Amino acid sequence: MSEILYVPTRRRDRSEQIRLEMRTLPDGRLVLPAYTSLQELVRCCGPRQPWMGVDSAGLQEIHRTTGYDVVLLDAAQPPPPPPPAAEDEYRRSRGWLQDPIGRAGAR
Structure with a gap:
């Protein structure tokens, strides 16, 4: 596995700020999807998915700023969230992820 993870x-x-594609599991935990290679990112998210590469220091910084609960590796992504005007409805419906090994909901 590479030392870099690829984060959607x-x-x-217009602000040019980077916004991560975070998701919420049915149990309320905040998920940071991450991919072990560009090939996995494209396979799971599609060829047009914007991304950034992060190392362990980057993951720590993302955790500090977002407080994510779980990093889910190589999970199939749902369609991206809607634009900000419809984001409240999206949050109510809670975006989902397909856990590739079936353990994301387990405690």
């Missing part, structure tokens, strides 16, 4: 991002808006 949203397309940049």
Whole structure:
């Protein structure tokens, strides 16, 4: 496995800030999807998915700023969240992820 993980991002808006594609599990935990290779990212998210590479220091910084509960590796992604105007409805429906090994909901 590479020392770099590939993390899906949203397309940049006018602010040029990077926004991560975070998800929420049915049990309420915040998930950071990450991929072990670009090939896995493309396979799971599609060829047009924006991304950024992060190392262990980057993961620590993301955790500090987002407080994610789980890093889920190589999981199939649902369609991206809607634009900000419809984001409240999306949050109510709670975006999902397919756990490749079936343990994301286990404690």
